[in-house]
Amino acid sequence: MDCIPENMENFWAADVETWDYIKNVLSECDYFIIVIAARYGSIYEKSGKSFIQMEYEYAKVLNIPIGRFVYENPEELPFANYDKTEELQKKFNDFRAELQHGQIVKYWRNLDQLCCLICITIHQFIVSDIENLLYKNNKLKIKIDKMKFTWPSWFVLKFKEKQNNTI
Numbered sequence: 001m002d003c004i005p006e007n008m009e010n011f012w013a014a015d016v017e018t019w020d021y022i023k024n025v026l027s028e029c030d031y032f033i034i035v036i037a038a039r040y041g042s043i044y045e046k047s048g049k050s051f052i053q054m055e056y057e058y059a060k061v062l063n064i065p066i067g068r069f070v071y072e073n074p075e076e077l078p079f080a081n082y083d084k085t086e087e088l089q090k091k092f093n094d095f096r097a098e099l100q101h102g103q104i105v106k107y108w109r110n111l112d113q114l115c116c117l118i119c120i121t122i123h124q125f126i127v128s129d130i131e132n133l134l135y136k137n138n139k140l141k142i143k144i145d146k147m148k149f150t151w152p153s154w155f156v157l158k159f160k161e162k163q164n165n166t167i
Contacts, residue, residue, distance in 0.1 A: 018044070018051070019046070022051065022054075022055060022058075026058055026062065026064070027062065029059070029062075029064050030065070030125075031065050031066075031067065031122065032064045032065070032066045032067070033066070033067040033121065034055075034066065034068055034069065034099065035069040035070075035108075035114065036069070036070055036071060036095075036096060036099065037071035038071065038074040038077045038081045038082050038083075038092070039083050039088075039092060040088045040089075040091045040092035040095060041053070050091070050095070053091075053095050056095075066103075067106070067118065067121040067125070068099050068100075068103055068104070068105045068106065069105070069108055069114060069118065070096060070100060070105050070106075071107070071109070072107040072108060072109050073109070074096075
């Protein structure tokens with residue numbers, strides 16, 4: 001699909017606040033894809049929220065189209081894949097409910113299915129938004145960001161512009 005991964009593991013070591021850097025990355029994003037399984041994610045101490053929830057909320061503020069992918073039955077996953085505290089489990093359950101409320105959500109059970117669903121969604125985003133993409137300097141702007149992923153934990157994908165690739 002001609003996309004370039006932009007994930008936390010690829011962030012460079014810099015004297016920059018993590019959340020400021022993430023907001024800057026998101027501000028260049030045309031599409032945001034969020035995938036969750038059974039964990040809430042790393043907490044940003046200043047807000048008490050996970051980075052992934054903050055990214056999701058910021059993508060909504062920026063009116064970025066969002067693809068939502070939720071693991072179908074997180075209760076079936078081994079205990080090792082869950083948050084260990086009741087507080088984090090509650091935050092995860094509340095966030096999962098928010099993702100599912102009033103929006104189209106795709107449920108997944110394995111990585112093969114997830115990959116297919118994401119590819120279909122990216123294709124539909126591009127097809128439905130082709131005029132907007134052509135307007136943006138005739139470049140396809142897509143961003144991929146993947147948070148720390150330990151199968152079957154949870155992660156996020158965003159799609160980033162491939163700098164010198166015209167449609």
